[in-house]
Amino acid sequence: MEFCILSVIRRGEAYPSDIVDEMRAANLNILEGTLYPLLTRLKNADMLTYRWVESNSGPPRKYFSLTEKGEIFYKELESTWNELANAVNALAKKTESMPDTTNQNPSF
Amino acid sequence: MIPIEEAAYDTLKQYVESLRRYFANEEGRDEIINDIESRIAELFSERLKRGSACITEDDVNAVIASIGRPQDFEEQDGDNTAHASSAGNNANDSQQQQQYKQQQQYSYAPGSGRLYRNADDKILAGVCSGLANSLRIDPAIMRVLFVLFFGITFWIYIVLWIVVPVQSLKTNITKRLYRNPEHKVIGGVASGLAAYFKIEVWIPRLVFALPLLLSIVNGAFRGPFFNFHFFPGFLTGSLVGTLILVYIILWIVLPEATTASEKLEMRGEKIDLNSIRDTVKEDLGGIKERAEKFGAEVKETAQQFGEKVKEFSAGQRAQNFASEAAPAVRRTGSGLGHAIGVLFKIFFFFIAGCIVLSLLAVLVSLFGVGVAMMPFKSYLLDGNWQSILAWSTLLLFLGVPIVAFIVWIIRRIVGAKSKSHYLGYTFGVLWLIGLFCFINLGIAIKRNFDYRAKVQEDYTLAQPNGKKITVKVANSTTRYYGSWWGPNWGGFFNFTDDSLLVKNIGVKIEKSKDSAYHVFATKSSNGSSGSQAESFAKSVGFRLEMEDSTLILDNGFSLPRGQKFRNQMVVVTIQVPVNRRILIDHSVSRRLNRFNIHFSPNDDWSFDDDWDHYQWEDDVEYIMTSTGLERADGKRTSDNFENNDENGDQNDKVDNKYHYRYKQIEDSLKVKDSLKEKAKNKLREEIKVKDSLDREKKLKEAIKSNTSNKQPNSDVTTEEPMYDNRSLSPFMIFSKIF
Numbered sequence: 090m091e092f093c094i095l096s097v098i099r100r101g102e103a104y105p106s107d108i109v110d111e112m113r114a115a116n117l118n119i120l121e122g123t124l125y126p127l128l129t130r131l132k133n134a135d136m137l138t139y140r141w142v143e144s145n146s147g148p149p150r151k152y153f154s155l156t157e158k159g160e161i162f163y164k165e166l167e168s169t170w171n172e173l174a175n176a177v178n179a180l181a182k183k184t185e186s187m188p189d190t191t192n193q194n195p196s197f
Numbered sequence: 198m199i200p201i202e203e204a205a206y207d208t209l210k211q212y213v214e215s216l217r218r219y220f221a222n223e224e225g226r227d228e229i230i231n232d233i234e235s236r237i238a239e240l241f242s243e244r245l246k247r248g249s250a251c252i253t254e255d256d257v258n259a260v261i262a263s264i265g266r267p268q269d270f271e272e273q274d275g276d277n278t279a280h281a282s283s284a285g286n287n288a289n290d291s292q293q294q295q296q297y298k299q300q301q302q303y304s305y306a307p308g309s310g311r312l313y314r315n316a317d318d319k320i321l322a323g324v325c326s327g328l329a330n331s332l333r334i335d336p337a338i339m340r341v342l343f344v345l346f347f348g349i350t351f352w353i354y355i356v357l358w359i360v361v362p363v364q365s366l367k368t369n370i371t372k373r374l375y376r377n378p379e380h381k382v383i384g385g386v387a388s389g390l391a392a393y394f395k396i397e398v399w400i401p402r403l404v405f406a407l408p409l410l411l412s413i414v415n416g417a418f419r420g421p422f423f424n425f426h427f428f429p430g431f432l433t434g435s436l437v438g439t440l441i442l443v444y445i446i447l448w449i450v451l452p453e454a455t456t457a458s459e460k461l462e463m464r465g466e467k468i469d470l471n472s473i474r475d476t477v478k479e480d481l482g483g484i485k486e487r488a489e490k491f492g493a494e495v496k497e498t499a500q501q502f503g504e505k506v507k508e509f510s511a512g513q514r515a516q517n518f519a520s521e522a523a524p525a526v527r528r529t530g531s532g533l534g535h536a537i538g539v540l541f542k543i544f545f546f547f548i549a550g551c552i553v554l555s556l557l558a559v560l561v562s563l564f565g566v567g568v569a570m571m572p573f574k575s576y577l578l579d580g581n582w583q584s585i586l587a588w589s590t591l592l593l594f595l596g597v598p599i600v601a602f603i604v605w606i607i608r609r610i611v612g613a614k615s616k617s618h619y620l621g622y623t624f625g626v627l628w629l630i631g632l633f634c635f636i637n638l639g640i641a642i643k644r645n646f647d648y649r650a651k652v653q654e655d656y657t658l659a660q661p662n663g664k665k666i667t668v669k670v671a672n673s674t675t676r677y678y679g680s681w682w683g684p685n686w687g688g689f690f691n692f693t694d695d696s697l698l699v700k701n702i703g704v705k706i707e708k709s710k711d712s713a714y715h716v717f718a719t720k721s722s723n724g725s726s727g728s729q730a731e732s733f734a735k736s737v738g739f740r741l742e743m744e745d746s747t748l749i750l751d752n753g754f755s756l757p758r759g760q761k762f763r764n765q766m767v768v769v770t771i772q773v774p775v776n777r778r779i780l781i782d783h784s785v786s787r788r789l790n791r792f793n794i795h796f797s798p799n800d801d802w803s804f805d806d807d808w809d810h811y812q813w814e815d816d817v818e819y820i821m822t823s824t825g826l827e828r829a830d831g832k833r834t835s836d837n838f839e840n841n842d843e844n845g846d847q848n849d850k851v852d853n854k855y856h857y858r859y860k861q862i863e864d865s866l867k868v869k870d871s872l873k874e875k876a877k878n879k880l881r882e883e884i885k886v887k888d889s890l891d892r893e894k895k896l897k898e899a900i901k902s903n904t905s906n907k908q909p910n911s912d913v914t915t916e917e918p919m920y921d922n923r924s925l926s927p928f929m930i931f932s933k934i935f
Binding site for chain 2: 105106120121122123125126128129130132133148149150151
């Protein structure tokens, strides 16, 4: 999950609502209620930083962006994800003859 | 400023509260809450902008849906495969939310205080179901209760039927009673009950089994020792039957909680993806299976939610119930079939239970025996130390294995797992101590019997009047009533608390060295040393007296108070002079029982070698001859003396048989003899006749040749007496003629 969020933020500054929309567009359904804690955690871990942006339609919003640490973290996540993906793909191709399909849980 | 309806505001407040609770231990809790609140505000302003005058409850709910409820966060955090699934998810979500809404509404609006009859879930009139709904329990339980107390509840049922209005209630079965197939011993009924009521599993099991146990224990107690019931009859008797019946009914009626949602219902947990996930996790172990099942479950729950949504819009309820009822009925049908098939398991459980109970009974009876043997214990054991040993032997050596076994079986039934084996070790150590005590006790007792001594006591008695002495055993002058505490050791001794009567007496018949009857008693006893044995032997008291021609023996010999059992024995020797008679009455063998315990080969106990001297029959008169005792009536006695019959007749019969056969042989011999004799005689006669004929001839010739001479006559006449008279007479006549 963190991986996906970081990917979105990496592309550019984003505020939570946007992030949610983007993920929905990518067929990843996430609730805002899940997102906020995550963002907060990442922020507390210094992976993200934010700035307040005033808006005319309501209260000010936070715009999140990736920090350096966040960048490094992102790279790690990316490599992990790739490894996982490769492994799963290899297995999936191999076990085509076997009846049960394994759906591995990617960690986000 | 955001205008908002009051009701909406309440809902909003509750939502935020729930969020706050959820994030209670998160680091950035406040920040998160703030963020979320801002978001909410944003969404509200959007709506307002779009044209709403103020925020309604619907708006609030929509916003909540968008942001999500706390449960969803958790679920989404851990489980992400859902997101990698089809587009059906969107519909899923919205349905989820609807379901939550409904559930919230359910919990916010329970039976609403009014009692209705449930028009949908009804067997007869939906009374039970409505009641159950208002009480928020499973209608099945309600029904069982109604049936059990049928007499009373029948009228209640009728009254309620009339009074209570009918309404189509949403069946508020958030918690149903199922059978739990995971933790089942026989049929998982107890387990399901436990899960429903959220109690430990062994409680319902114990409740089901307890009356059975009690009744069997009761039966054990009603045995030889106690004559009262520990537990009143109704508790054991009818409850056993009722509970067994209830168990079987429940087994048939309740469906097995096979699907995860049913399992959740059984426990009364909310049916949502969350708890289903947990339940599914429990079932399966691996990640792969988990994911698979989850996908399937999601689909199923989606269907169910879809149905529930439909039902919320009313009208579909009856259809739903019908479709729900159909599989339920099917399951019941197969349940019946299962019931028969699993009857074997009942038997197994029953047998295991019986083993436990019989062991329990053994344990109890051990105690009973130990207690009952109290008097005997003081008789046998010497001193406090030994009695301590005896008790500890009984408890530890014998009791501990039984207790351990019972505990083991019960634990197996209950399914309890022992964390450490301390229990086993404890039992083992206790048993070893018991073994040690037992060995010590044996040695100590044995030591008391090491030596054996004999002491002879002569009795001077008046000689019997006639030639016969009769030996009898007196009726007890004092009756020894053993209380039901003390066992009656039948032939060997009776005792009460203060006196002891031992019947270990033998009667022996010997030949007297002179012409008078003599009687003496040989008393013997064991002891831990020679002198102790001798003193014990001396202190044996045995009385007999002579009444006319009857020698009356005491019923038993007595030991001084406080003396212990040391295989004391009395042998009464009666010396009968030759040609005098003796008759042993049947009361002797009936009332006195001789036994001997051999302890060591060192004792000079020679009596046992003379088996012959003890062999006499009851009520038979014997005569003492120079060679030994013989029956006065001349009959032969049987060889078989092993059984001292109480009834002298049987002996006679036996003897008669033998005797008859013998007689037959004898007779046949006699016949042979006589035949031989006769033959011999005949021969002799013939020879005699022949001889006499010869002589006649000679005589004739002699006469012829001696007609002139008269001398041969005298020769003839002198020879005549040697012959037979008959053959002589013609000679006589002849000679006289000449």
